Amino acid sequence: MDKLRRIMLIVAYDGTAYHGWQVQDNGETIEGELNKALHALTGEEIAVIGASRTDAGVHGLCNRAVFDTEATIPAERFADAINTFLPEDIRVRESMEVDADFHPRKCATHKTYEYRIDCEKIANPLMARYAWHVKGPLDVDKMKMAAQVLVGEHDFTSFCSVNGVTLTNVRTVYNVDIIEEKEHIIVVRITGNGFLYNMVRIIVGTLVQVGMGRIDCARMRDILEACDRTKAGMTAPANGLTLVKIEDV
Amino acid sequence: MDKLRRIMLIVAYDGTAYHGWQVQDNGETIEGELNKALHALTGEEIAVIGASRTDAGVHGLCNRAVFDTEATIPAERFADAINTFLPEDIRVRESMEVDADFHPRKCATHKTYEYRIDCEKIANPLMARYAWHVKGPLDVDKMKMAAQVLVGEHDFTSFCSVNGVTLTNVRTVYNVDIIEEKEHIIVVRITGNGFLYNMVRIIVGTLVQVGMGRIDCARMRDILEACDRTKAGMTAPANGLTLVKIEDV
The missing domain is CATH 3.30.70.660 (Pseudouridine synthase I, catalytic domain, C-terminal subdomain)
Known part of the structure; x- marks a missing residue:
């Protein structure tokens, strides 16, 4: 098994078309689109953890999504790679490796x-x-x-x-x-x-x-x-x- | 017959959803939406004359549309009245009476x-x-x-x-x-x-x-x-x- 790394994404989105950040049974969400794009990119089943669960229709310039992956893509290259699988109203602006215990809602x-x-x-x-x-x-x-x-x-x-x-x-x-x-x-x-x-x-x-x-x-x-x-x-x-x-x- | 007046509208629009300003056979246009709204408001067949025929997808904050009408609505009240018949991505910001020979493309x-x-x-x-x-x-x-x-x-x-x-x-x-x-x-x-x-x-x-x-x-x-x-x-x-x-x- 390849080494598991924790990656953080900085995510911008126009929330108009989405039912908010958090995955829901009905309707598309920012988190859901990120999970789909990461699956398409890595083949892994990924459920990102977000920093802020913005409501339906709310926009973001810098939300954070964190996930663990075995994929060997260099951490900084995830942004461009994921963007090719995302709709244009969601863009990953940056990607970086973080500590394995980093949680975006638990840091001050x-x-x-x-x-x-x-x-x-x-x-x-x-x-x-x-x-x-x-x-x-x-x-x-x-x-x-x-x-x-x-x-x-x-x-x-x-x-x-x-x-x-x-x-x-x-x-x-x-x-x-x-x-x-x-x-x-x-x-x-x-x-x-x-x-x-x-x-x-x-x-x-x-x-x-x-x-x-x-x-x-x-x-x-x-x-x-x-x-x-x-x-x-x-x-x-x-x-x-x-x-x-x-x-x- | 009621007196014919020439009215000018100052029009703002998000052009994303439109095939430009000028009426076309296929697709909705800013001019077409204004004509429909004016017909709904006055019952008259109205074809506005615009100052600038902006292209498909181009936006406007202050385009001008001129038309003649027998309707007795006070000139300044046309803006609010037409807006109730327009889609939200087109708004008439102001309306006023102009001279009967005023042409929005012929003035300097x-x-x-x-x-x-x-x-x-x-x-x-x-x-x-x-x-x-x-x-x-x-x-x-x-x-x-x-x-x-x-x-x-x-x-x-x-x-x-x-x-x-x-x-x-x-x-x-x-x-x-x-x-x-x-x-x-x-x-x-x-x-x-x-x-x-x-x-x-x-x-x-x-x-x-x-x-x-x-x-x-x-x-x-x-x-x-x-x-x-x-x-x-x-x-x-x-x-x-x-x-x-x-x-x-």
């Missing part, structure tokens, strides 16, 4: 998501796949004030969909930046040590309602401390969300 | 196109609809030098597909800017008084070959003066191109 990481909001009066069709259209204007200063309440270690139960199952809802948010990227395009950029189910989308939905004046920004602390999903705002749609960075710290 | 205008190039080693799937993936690196300084040769009034026959039919191939290019928009994304932004068939795409294809070192930038003037399509470079694919501005001057 900082994850950064960006959420794009198109607040032009009429939606820009060139942004429609990657931004949530919200009839503006939004009060960005109020959104920034409300966002600062979230920074730090908190129980984020108010910003977690009820069907999320986790041991603890305590997470640390390092940064929430509200950036006016260009005219009518606002980006919410959030970095944390991990995110609960739908957490970024509920944070963005709540911040947008603050920006519209429908939620008073002074209420943000009460919403957080209530640990009650019904106190927060709406869940923003998936298409505006992109996983942009994962850093080991 | 400056048109600006942007062409996006993704020169990352592996294509970014989030740019794939709107950028041409070219394995970099490109020498941007050489591209800028070559581009300056095109500025001014010239016969652009070398940069026109042979099946283009026009009275004269003389056009004026006011600006060609090569912009490093972000890491690995280069934008060619070109403003002129009009463009021949495939002209922007052949200019970009040639500039990219200059950036790759396959065409010497010192040859650009000879290529222009040859008035011979076979002397210029390749035609860049449609998906990277967007009509971004039309200005009356």
Whole structure:
């Protein structure tokens, strides 16, 4: 038997056509496409382990997938080799060998998501796949004030969909930046040590309602401390969300 | 009979799904979708006149469509009203009444196109609809030098597909800017008084070959003066191109 190596892939994808990252019985997924491509390439039955199980319709620029293989392809060459078996809306950007005990969800990481909001009066069709259209204007200063309440270690139960199952809802948010990227395009950029189910989308939905004046920004602390999903705002749609960075710290 | 008014629409579209602007026997077009939506809205048989007949797969942020109607809808309200009948990848951004003799192709205008190039080693799937993936690196300084040769009034026959039919191939290019928009994304932004068939795409294809070192930038003037399509470079694919501005001057 050839030596077993653990390989990590850095994966970018347009999530529009997929039922999310994680393999499901019905519908195509990013993980499923990676497993199929790796099988076609190596002949082995491979089930990758991902760093972030992004939802249906969410995009990724740098998700991580790890797998073990006996294939003798040089680690750095996996990227180009797998891409020839993948659909064009999924691209492996890099591949490298990692330690045999490396697990992409168990290492301490900082994850950064960006959420794009198109607040032009009429939606820009060139942004429609990657931004949530919200009839503006939004009060960005109020959104920034409300966002600062979230920074730090908190129980984020108010910003977690009820069907999320986790041991603890305590997470640390390092940064929430509200950036006016260009005219009518606002980006919410959030970095944390991990995110609960739908957490970024509920944070963005709540911040947008603050920006519209429908939620008073002074209420943000009460919403957080209530640990009650019904106190927060709406869940923003998936298409505006992109996983942009994962850093080991 | 109600008074006939001439209305102008400012139209944005993602061209990916369309066979270009102009109505064709086979396949859906932007113009065809506008005509259908206007018929549904007004009950009249309407054939809009466009400012720029963009090719299949080319995008627009501000194309213009003009039509005459007896409908009594206030001119500014047409935009929202038509959008309810249009697919989401076409949006009317504004509507206004214009003079009865206004023709969108006969007024003296400056048109600006942007062409996006993704020169990352592996294509970014989030740019794939709107950028041409070219394995970099490109020498941007050489591209800028070559581009300056095109500025001014010239016969652009070398940069026109042979099946283009026009009275004269003389056009004026006011600006060609090569912009490093972000890491690995280069934008060619070109403003002129009009463009021949495939002209922007052949200019970009040639500039990219200059950036790759396959065409010497010192040859650009000879290529222009040859008035011979076979002397210029390749035609860049449609998906990277967007009509971004039309200005009356």
